[in-house]
Amino acid sequence: MNPFESFRLMSPFGMRIDPINKVPKFHRGIDLVTTSSSGQLYAFVAGEVIHAKEGLKGSGFGDYGIVVAIKDDKGYLHCYAHLSMAMVQVGDKLLRGDKVGLQGSTGKSTGAHLHYEIRKACAPSFGYTDTEIGVVEPTKYLQDYYAKVGLSKVDIKDANAIIEKYLKPAWGAAKTPEEKKEIGRLADELRVASGQAKQNG
Ligand SMILES: [Zn+2]
Known part of the structure; x- marks a missing residue:
């Protein structure tokens, strides 16, 4: 089952040529473009909102533009980056499928898309690490997560x-x-x- 079936995949997780600097660089998340005309994005998993604004330099979200970050029940942090608008506030408790924000191109971005990144920790710096050590592959994580919570997706x-x-x-x-x-x-x-x-x- 593909957790991103309502998206076009623009760039996968892992090593790639950085689209801006043209040098090999580790891509910490997955780049997706929603197929919905509204551009609305929904939570892939339930959790608590711990960040919902422009990412400041040095915060762990510099260059990420407007970021909504949601902490799941395992303590992993789901980051929705480059949004044009956050539709939630810090402290909100979301269910899977709740509105998160609007897709955009804020921060260091070459066009409207969702950069979706899952970090293993929420602190310090919202779990940011220089290398791949602090992140997980999003497709696999969601597949395992859905299987564990027993949510079979309904058509x-x-x-x-x-x-x-x-x-x-x-x-x-x-x-x-x-x-x-x-x-x-x-x-x-x-x-x-x-x-x-x-x-x-
Ligand atoms: Zn990206």
Whole structure:
């Protein structure tokens, strides 16, 4: 299963010719371009937001532009870089599939894309290291992570069909606000499991 199936892969993780300096350099993350016209990006895993602004020089996020960094339950840090806008704040607790921000080209970047990087630690300097020692290969990490938490990805069409056919009529027929709320929560679970954003907060 490809965790990045709604993206075009621009540049993989690992050694590459740096697109700006034209010299071999270790690429700490993966470069992706979303296929959605909105440019909205969603959390690949749940976690707590610990950075959501322009990365300052020397902070561990210099040249990364606007960065949202999310700490997962294992203490790994998921970095969404070069955003045009962060849509979360420090302290927010996100679920997988929650909105993170808008794809952009801020910082040292040659065009609109998402640089997605997973660091093994959150401190110091948000876990930044000069070499590959501090990062992991994102595709493999997400595949292992999803397998462990037992989240089998639901097909978007199936999820939306269930919502349209069963949950929306049930919502319309619900007699109390609590029932409506519970149905909304179920619909959101299906949306998140199929890689979509929640709609009921
Ligand atoms: Zn990159």
